Amino acid sequence: MTRPQPDTLRIKARLERPGFALDVDTAFPLEGVTALFGRSGCGKTTLLRIIAGLEHPPGGEVHFRDTAWQSGKTFVPLHRRRVGLVFQESTLLPHLSVRGNLLYGYKRTPEPLRRLHLDEVARLLGIDDLLERRADQLSGGQRQRVALGRALLTSPDLLLLDEPLNALDTQTKREIMPFLARLSEETGIPSLLVTHAPDEVERLATRVAFMHDGQLERLEPLREALARADSPLFRDEGAVSVLQGELGPADAHGLHPFGPPEARYRVPSSPGAGRQARLRIDARDVSIALSPPQDVSILNIIPVTIESLDEAPGHHGPARVLAVCRQDDGQTLMAELTRLSTERLGLRQGARAHALVKSVAFLD
Amino acid sequence: MFDLSPTDWMAIEVTLKLALYTTLILLVIATPIAWWLANGRGSPGVRTAVQALVALPLVLPPTVLGFYLLVLLGPAGPVGSTLESWGLNHLAFTFQGILIGSVIYSLPFAVQPLQQAFANLGRRPVEIAGSLGAGRIDRFVTVILPMTRGGFIVAATLAFAHTLGEFGVILMLGGAIPGETQVLSILIYDHAEAMDFDSAHRLSFGLLVFAFAVLFIVYAINRRFDTVRL
Numbered sequence: 315m316t317r318p319q320p321d322t323l324r325i326k327a328r329l330e331r332p333g334f335a336l337d338v339d340t341a342f343p344l345e346g347v348t349a350l351f352g353r354s355g356c357g358k359t360t361l362l363r364i365i366a367g368l369e370h371p372p373g374g375e376v377h378f379r380d381t382a383w384q385s386g387k388t389f390v391p392l393h394r395r396r397v398g399l400v401f402q403e404s405t406l407l408p409h410l411s412v413r414g415n416l417l418y419g420y421k422r423t424p425e426p427l428r429r430l431h432l433d434e435v436a437r438l439l440g441i442d443d444l445l446e447r448r449a450d451q452l453s454g455g456q457r458q459r460v461a462l463g464r465a466l467l468t469s470p471d472l473l474l475l476d477e478p479l480n481a482l483d484t485q486t487k488r489e490i491m492p493f494l495a496r497l498s499e500e501t502g503i504p505s506l507l508v509t510h511a512p513d514e515v516e517r518l519a520t521r522v523a524f525m526h527d528g529q530l531e532r533l534e535p536l537r538e539a540l541a542r543a544d545s546p547l548f549r550d551e552g553a554v555s556v557l558q559g560e561l562g563p564a565d566a567h568g569l570h571p572f573g574p575p576e577a578r579y580r581v582p583s584s585p586g587a588g589r590q591a592r593l594r595i596d597a598r599d600v601s602i603a604l605s606p607p608q609d610v611s612i613l614n615i616i617p618v619t620i621e622s623l624d625e626a627p628g629h630h631g632p633a634r635v636l637a638v639c640r641q642d643d644g645q646t647l648m649a650e651l652t653r654l655s656t657e658r659l660g661l662r663q664g665a666r667a668h669a670l671v672k673s674v675a676f677l678d
Numbered sequence: 679m680f681d682l683s684p685t686d687w688m689a690i691e692v693t694l695k696l697a698l699y700t701t702l703i704l705l706v707i708a709t710p711i712a713w714w715l716a717n718g719r720g721s722p723g724v725r726t727a728v729q730a731l732v733a734l735p736l737v738l739p740p741t742v743l744g745f746y747l748l749v750l751l752g753p754a755g756p757v758g759s760t761l762e763s764w765g766l767n768h769l770a771f772t773f774q775g776i777l778i779g780s781v782i783y784s785l786p787f788a789v790q791p792l793q794q795a796f797a798n799l800g801r802r803p804v805e806i807a808g809s810l811g812a813g814r815i816d817r818f819v820t821v822i823l824p825m826t827r828g829g830f831i832v833a834a835t836l837a838f839a840h841t842l843g844e845f846g847v848i849l850m851l852g853g854a855i856p857g858e859t860q861v862l863s864i865l866i867y868d869h870a871e872a873m874d875f876d877s878a879h880r881l882s883f884g885l886l887v888f889a890f891a892v893l894f895i896v897y898a899i900n901r902r903f904d905t906v907r908l
Contacts, residue, residue: 393808396811405806
């Protein structure tokens with residue numbers, strides 16, 4: 315066996331249950347947010363529970379950096395692993411106040427290990443005003459933020475998030491997303507996020523581990539996961555592009571420049587200029603033209619090179635084509651077209667073209 | 679109404695002492711059993727068997743239980759003879775003997791409410807507390823106990839009250855030694871046998887009122903902590 319590499323989380327485990335088998339041998343880099351993505355029942359939650367020490371598969375191996383959490387006879391129980399856990403349903407302790415919940419783990423963290431403190435965490439999560447409330451007086455979104463804060467206040471070495479947004483309505487989800495997005499950046503704590511929602515992956519993840527039928531099929535950076543037409547992220551809701559770039563100040567028309575000059579977008583509203591942002595573009599909102607059209611209302615016309623033309627994900631059959639395009643800044647932009655259009659235009663791999671982007675949405 | 683004889687008072691004292699000790703011992707024994715039954719791992723077959731074993735005193739005639747305990751704890755039984763070989767006394771017709779008997783007899787009344795409360799609690803709060811750095815005992819004191827308080831109150835009250843009503847087991851195992859094994863229920867039987875209906879009535883009526891009060895309190899608590907059902 316090779317020596318465990320530092321700064322990875324290595325897991326090797328086999329687990330059989332009636333109608334279900336998990337077989338995983340992998341190493342996650344301990345940096346940023348790693349999404350465990352897959353359908354319900356694919357084993358992602360079980361994998362998370364093995365990492366936490368809540369499942370103890372015989373013969374399994376879990377190594378965190380240089381520390382064996384599980385190996386042979388060694389088994390470090392959960393309360394010694396220094397792992398923050400957040401589940402999808404509310405798990406606040408009902409007999410304690412919000413403050414009591416937040417400090418439950420903090421008090422049990424040895425003083426030299428405390429890196430995060432109540433004030434800054436409460437501010438980060440916007441729960442300063444809730445501290446004296448009872449746990450059952452909070453809304454769903456507030457409860458999840460407190461649960462997150464409680465986990466953070468143990469200054470964990472690793473955060474395990476098991477579909478933390480799943481039980482929330484769309485509005486509340488939107489309210490919490492920015493907090494989650496800031497989390498790993500501002501605290502530097504690596505996290506594993508179990509989810510089956512592509513938008514959560516696009517918004518939050520640094521890399522994605524695709525799970526299927528108890529197996530980990532592929533672990534790749536988000537950018538790569540979003541750059542291939544057969545990405546499982548596109549299976550249900552179609553292809554999307556996620557662009558990263560700097561957002562500039564508004565011009566006279568109230569539009570903000572986004573991205574470098576060679577792939578410059580102009581976008582209306584924004585969550586705040588002068589910062590990094592993620593832009594989400596639905597492949598169905600992108601059209602292709604061979605020459606830059608003059609008299610058209612669309613503002614964002616981006617020069618691209620066609621990288622590949624594949625059958626579009628989803629259930630359209632051969633009628634629709636997904637064109638994977640490369641912008642001049644190197645980022646990928648997906649366009650979903652009809653096969654008829656691609657044939658009329660004579661699109662082929664390597665061709666130069668112009669992408670007409672009808673609408674964009676901010677992820678942050 | 680309240681002119682009780684010294685024998686009556688002695689029986690009351692033995693009864694209350696027996697019920698109190700039984701309750702305390704049961705809370706210690708029943709808690710891990712109930713937790714394991716509600717949330718433990720291991721084969722479902724074993725768990726079902728233990729569940730049935732715990733519930734046995736509910737359906738068995740108390741005389742059967744008392745008879746086997748008498749055989750087991752008496753001078754000729756395996757436990758009794760072992761104790762005697764160590765220079766100790768066997769346990770038949772002793773307070774310790776009836777204490778063991780009533781612990782077993784009231785076991786389901788302590789286990790079942792706790793098991794119900796633990797099942798309602800689920801594993802999640804304990805897992806969360808573990809992730810927050812709390813060890814086993816810490817988790818029990820700061821999470822399980824406060825969240826299943828109602829279950830503990832019901833279990834303790836029922837174990838106490840059920841021990842008050844014990845008759846058959848003690849009759850078989852303890853006889854009726856005043857100050858040692860003569861509890862109220864036995865004394866009432868003795869009074870009635872001796873045609874002393876006035877004395878029997880005084881004690882019976884007292885027990886009736888007491889039992890009603892205890893159950894009233896349990897159900898009132900039950901209503902408040904709706905996590906526990908009987």
